[in-house]
Amino acid sequence: MSGIHLPDGIHPDVAKAYDKWGIKDLYPPQRDALEPISRGKNVVAAVPTAAGKSLIAYTAVLNHVLKGGKALYIVPLRALASEKFRELSELSSFGIRTALSYGDYDDEDRRLESFDVVVATSEKADSLLRHRSRWLMNIKVIVSDEVHLLNDPGRGPTLEVILTRFRQLNPKAQLVCLSATIGNADEIAGWLDAELVRSDFRPVDLREGVLEEGSVTFEDMSVSEIESRTGDPLKDGILDGISDGRGQVLVFTNTRRSCESQAVEMAKIVPSYLEGKDLSELSRLSAKLGSSDARMIKKLKKAISGGCGFHHAGLSNDQRGIVERAFRERRIKVLFATPTLAAGINLPARRVIVRDWTRFEALNPRSPIPVLEIKQMLGRAGRPGFDRYGQGLILARRPEELDVLMERYIWGKPEDVLSKLGSxxxxxxxxxxxxxxxxxxxxxxxxxxxxxxxxxxxxxxxxxxxxxxxxxxxxxxxxxxxxxxxxxxxxxxxxxxxxxYIDPLSAVVIRRALDSGAERVTPFSLLHVICHTPDMRPLYIRGKERDRVSGFMYEHEDELMLEIPEDPVELDWYLNSVKTAMFFLEWIGENEHGIEASEERMETLFNMGPGDVRSKVETAVWMLHAMRELSRLFGKKMAKDIDLLSLRVDRGIRSELVPLISLKGIGRVRARRLFEAGFTNLDKLRRASVNRIATVEGIGRQTALTIQNQLSDGSEPLAEDEAEDDQGTHQSILFDFQ
CATH class of the missing domain: 1.10.10.10 (Winged helix-like DNA-binding domain superfamily/Winged helix DNA-binding domain)
Structure with a gap:
């Protein structure tokens, strides 16, 4: 049993969980949090990255659930929700059931009543509150991870309303809020009537500094020289970080393009620092990404083969998963990422380098990134169990930037968190x-x-x-x-x-469209309406695209359900929504080619990777659902047309493929290949032999058997992953399977 002393109010089986997790002692902030948790007090823990915030939350969750209560664990991002769900699912040995819930905001999700711990995104938690889910009143502890995101204009207001609402509805429930080190943690604690646990403790020392050509200047003004191997300070800083064969470097860049290009460039140099067996393993890892011709995937395969990788929202979940696992397993030595990776996902490295400390904003093309965000990035440095120290460095491109970066970021304090509810x-x-x-x-x-x-x-x-x-x-x-x-x-x-769960202004736009009496209602008509709502983030017109998009708009003017504005500013926004609708038309094959756009084409036309497409598709499906429900409320008989379009958008198909994608294991790519081979409906597949179906490109005998099993009388179809394995490479990306 663990030798950790637990206060009287903590359930004794919490010590067994510590043993299961191999925890022999607690970090100082973890010890400090035990006492208020044991008394049922609200807690705000403002603690550096990798200093054990999660264990504070898990202790509170365990303590209440072991006593018969329920727990709600709120996170800002789906990726973080999945990570927390995996970790909390380990509590199953204590008889604790954990559920993961996000998306589908028009559902009170009654299945959650039977679980002890529910991990949910902020938006899903808000949706559950709106549906007055009864089980919420049984919650004894609520965890808010990354509570400093109250400062975020997008996510902050929802999180703020959730916490306010829960305190009103269930004032006896304990609140445990986890925060990065911020300037006004005491103010958040005061708002929530919570005890503040503030600490600068880190299990691995962090040295922050500025990287220049040939040297690093640390916070105490000591200077460490770096060998000039390439003449490029960023590349030299990376190579210095991995040269002993045990280090890893995480580099933050502010654009996807630089993220990808830098990874490919470094992959030409890093292999000389790797052993042959490492390169062989990286080659096998690269092959897991399949044989896509998309430029982004080709770049990622090239980068991984050279011991590097990149990570941004354009990658699909599976692709990001491959990169994250490879970095955690220390196969990838250098990872380039956009700042979204700093928002909670656990991928530490010995050295972190922030390449860009400014970013483009409407009023300032070189706007300095807030100190809080930079500190979050630098805080990823130092791997517990692997490193004696971590180094968080900011790149100075010119000598005169040294003083600016030291003053603003290295010696600077994080900004206060400010409410964004006033928008x-x-x-x-x-x-x-x-x-x-x-x-x-x-x-x-x-x-x-x-x-x-x-x-x-x-x-x-x-x-x-x-x-x-x-x-x-x-x-x-x-x-x-x-x-x-x-x-x-x-x-x-x-x-x-x-x-x-839509903006009321979106409902106004949809109502105006449904009342318009458009001459022809087509997929473009409906797609344009949802793309013109504030809930859909549009694709913006680039200068050279204006004539093409404008021409398409006037060519299809009789299909538009919303009047074309005369005001030039309003017209620009209108054209953005037309372009976004054109994106979906390509996706579902309503284009001049009469076929669904491939991964490569979507990337070429719209600079959108699989992750981007999936994000847009999910929003479109949700807004089409909203349009369907509102059309029923307004007495418009459009539900059938909207349902069909929603299915097509979700799966990325023309209407003739709808019957085929009803089969398990058949997505847009395989359905199109079956259709082109003459299997235009289920009856033709039912009457065909397994051998004949197996000759279709990308199908194979195992998938053919799966199809026949599903079309026969009551035979159990094979699992989807078994059907995939027959292909030699996993069809795991959006464009193959979703």
Whole structure:
């Protein structure tokens, strides 16, 4: 048994979990958190990266679940949700059941009632609150991971509303909030009536500094020389970090293009620092990515073969998984990543180099990245169990940048976290949901709620009175709210929009389109409508594309359900939505070729990788679902057409492939090959021999057997992964299978 002393309020079996995880002693911030956790107090833990924040949360979760309670673990990103789900699933040996929940916001997800621990994204947790899921009242502990993201304009308002709402609905539930080191952790703790656990402790020492040509200057102004091997300070800094054969380097760049190009460039140099067996293993690893002709995948295969890799949102989940596992297993020595990797995913390295400390913003093309974000990146340096120290370095491209970087970042303190709830889109969504779910029933209760938020804790509420009044006027004018007996109530429209989890302004756009009486309603008509809503992030027109997109728009003007604006600024936004609709038309094969666009074509036309496409597809499917539900509410008979289009967008197919993709293991690529081989419907497949089906490119005998099993009377089809294995390479990317 563990020799760790547990306070009286901690369940004794927590010590058994520590033993299972091989934990013999606790880090200082972990010990400091035990006492308030044992008393049921709310806790805010502001602790550096890799200093054991997760164990603080897991201890609170275990303590309550072992006593018969339920736990909700809220994270900002799906990737982080999957990581936490895997780790918490290890508690199954204690009889604890863990569920993972994200997406499908129009569902209260009743299956979650039977689980002890639910890991959910912020948006899913907000959706569960809107659906008044009854099991939420049984929650005894709520964990908010990365709570400093209250500062994020996109995710922050939702997280803030969730925490505010839970404190009102279930005030006895314990809140455990995990944060990076920030300037005002005490303010967040004050808002949540929590005890603050603040620590600078790190299990592996971190030395921060500035990388220049030939040297590194550290925070104490000591200088370490770096051998000039290439004449490029970044490359020299990377090679210096891996030259002993045991180090790894993580490099953050601000664009995908530089992320990919730098990885390919370094892959030409790194192999000379690797052994033959390492290169053979990397070659096998590269082969797992399949035989795609897409430029991005070719670059990734080339990079991995040379001991390097890159990581950004354009990769599919499977591709990112391959890269992450290879880096954790120390096969990939150098990983280039965009800053999204710094947001919680656990991939430490001995040396971290921030290549770009500025980024493009609308008002400033070289806007300095906040100190908090840079510190998050640098904090990835130092691998517990592998390194005695970590080095977090920022690249200075010119000598005069040294002083700037030392002052701003190395010696600088992270900024305060500020509420972003005051934005109009956030107020629209959350004020409507408050009324629609009966969390508030009149203006007084609404202001009571707002006064309970982090925004009000930091600011006087009069600062947003004007914004709130404007939002309330909008919601009443557009029919989402109605005044009744001196109180405000949500209409049927308001309730449905809140549960659909869309911006009320999106509902206004959809309603206007459905009422337009367009001459012809086609897939383009419907796709353009959802692409013109604020919930769909559009693809922006590049200068040379304007004529092509504008020409397409006027050629299909009779299909448009939304009037083309005359105002030049509004027209630019309108053209962006047309281009985004054209993206989906390519995806589903509604193009001049009459066939679904390949991975390579999507990348060439739109510079979109598999991960980008999947993200856009998921948003489109959700908005089509919203359009379907609103069309029913408005009495429009369009549900069947919208359902068919939604299926086609989800699977990336023309309508003739719909029957074929109903078969397990058959995605858009295999369905198209079967169709072109003459198997245009299920009956033709049913009457064909296994040998005949197996001759179709990419099918093979095992998949042919799977097809026949499904079409026969009641035989169990083979598992999907067995069908894939027959191909020699795994069809794991979006364009093959989804």
């Amino acid at each position: 109009r889109p956030a107020l629209r969504m959350h004020i409507l949901s408050s009324f629609a779910t009966n969390y508030v029933r009149d203006l007084e209760e609404m202001w009571d709620f707002i006064r309970s938020t982090f925004y009000a804790f930091q600011n006087d509420t009069w600062k947003i009175e004007g914004e709130v009044e404007d939002v309330l006027d909008f919601l009443k004018e557009e029919g989402f709210l109605i005044e009744k007996d001196g109180a405000l109530a949500a209409t049927d429209l308001g309730k449905r929009v809140a549960r659909l």
